[in-house]
Amino acid sequence: MQIYLVGGAVRDTLLGLKPHEHDWVVVGATPDELIKEGYQQVGKDFPVFLHPKTRDEYALARTERKAGKGYHGFEVFADPSVTLEEDLIRRDLTINAIAQNDDGELIDPYGGVKDLEARVLRHVSDAFVEDPLRVLRVARFAAKLAPFGFVLADETRTLMQEMVSSGEISDLTPERVWQEVAKALATAKPSIFFEVLDQVGAVEVLFPELYQLHDVTQPVKHHPEGDVWIHTMMVLDAAASLSDDLNVRFAALVHDLGKGITPKELWPKHHGHEKGGLSLVKAMANRYRLPKNTLNFALKVTEYHGIVHKVLDSEGQPHLKPQTCLKLLNLTKAFKQTTELSLLLTACEADARGRLGFENRPYPQRDFWLALAQAGSKVNNQEIIATGVQGAAISEAIERKRIELIQAYMDAYSAEKAEL
Incomplete structure (x- = not known):
């Protein structure tokens, strides 16, 4: 032995x-x-x-x-x-x-040591083609080892393209695909995983919702990096730099899927892409049997990232109605704990930073939303009950008080900004 x-x-x-x-x-x-x-x-x-x-x-x-x-x-x-x-x-x-x-x-x-020194990912033998999961594994290793400068050998890329063309990659079980995706999302440069898969034709087969983001234009003023695919990859890497949370990273990956179905005659604008993307996120999540908490968080980021951004206008002034803000704060249970709200804000910050020239810009919306949550949480339930309201009227009174507190914070914020 x-x-x-x-x-x-x-x-x-x-x-x-x-x-x-x-x-x-x-x-x-x-x-x-x-x-x-x-x-x-x-x-x-x-x-x-x-x-x-x-x-x-x-x-x-x-x-x-x-x-x-x-x-x-x-x-x-x-x-x-x-x-x-x-x-x-x-x-x-x-x-x-x-x-x-x-x-x-x-x-x-x-020759593994030689390839390690040369920073090359190369298949061992022609038996490589017998297991379609290896297409995803190689892409994951490319992402994992990206900080070391590894590149894919030309002959291995060609082999992977042939494997995708054969159609057998479609026989992979949903669980195995998601397992590789989850591991890739945990790397320092997860965009490399999807870029390698894209080079060999696997994104079109496995993730058609992502594939259709290619060549979809956006307003150059806000997206000088180019099309939605490039933006999505930048957002994904920005999320990886901001958080280790799998849900944040997946949400960053799928947040703009709705732009892929905007009619071309409406480009470069994408009004309503947030809600438009919800069915696409569900389709991908259901296809690969994602955990419910991962799907639900991704849906929130997809639907509300525009609102999160717009809470402050270009001058840094409050821009939304307090009722709109309250809806999101309630949705994330922000008055009990701000964990989910904070994660959602992280995904939105990644969206803001995942643009050429915007990578290091501040994101004041994060602190503003957290301050709104703190302001709205200062409701004295006992005082409200002491007024004699009962049943459903209690929660309605609490909501009205929260709107009042949120509005008061916005007014104070605006006044302070005006003085500056």
Whole structure:
């Protein structure tokens, strides 16, 4: 029995990163031998075991043969006769096909170290085409490793394009697609994930709502970066720089989908795109079975990001009616806690910053909305009840008082701005 550290742990260590997990390959062993040593077998598809102490994953060296469609369409052969080189050749990228023995010696039969040094993402073998999920995985690695300057090898890009053209990418399960998207959204540069997928034709197949943002014009004054696709990618990266929250990042990705269905004769304006995008966000979320909280938050950002921006006009003066502001504050339960409101404001700030030349501009709307929430929360419910109102009239009186408090804050804010 020989045990080797493989995959991401080796790659990340060579890049100077701290590995998040350690995966191991066991050569020359049987399942019974590992079980006798206290390893716990997990899953039915692959011979994978958990270490009795560290709980790291140990997989028997195996080969795979394509026998059907999709991610699960493989026949797995695990046997003591399978060599380390045979196991490594079935992996996706050369940089993920490097092993390390107990002495720290690297086993690199497919040039992974060279590609690491050259910052190239290259497939290991032609077996790459057998698993359509690898199209998304490679795009995710491109996003994950973007800070290091990795680029996609031309031959790998061509192979990915052929895989998309074959149609098999459509056989991926919704859960697997969303899992890769969620991991990509967690990277420092998530736009790279979608840009790589776009280069190989996968965005059009998997995310048609995003694809139709290409070449859709916007007012140059507000969007000097160009079309809605470019703006969306910039907003996504701005969101990644502002927040680690998955919901914020996904909302940033889909907030302007409605612009993709604006009739061309109305361009570059997109009146009503906020509500127009709601059905598109739902369609994408339902297709990939997103968590309900992720969908619901994205819908709020999509519908209300315009209102959030417009709370202050170009001169920095309050611009909305207090009733309109109260609606959004109630929607985000801002008078009980400002967590959701703050996240929504972060997504909107990313929208404001995701424009060429606007990346570092202040976003005073954030503090203004939070101040409105604080002002509207200063309602004394007991005083209202003491006036003798009952039933539904109590909540109506509370609403009227909140509108009064919000208006008072706006007036005071305007007066202060005028003095300055």
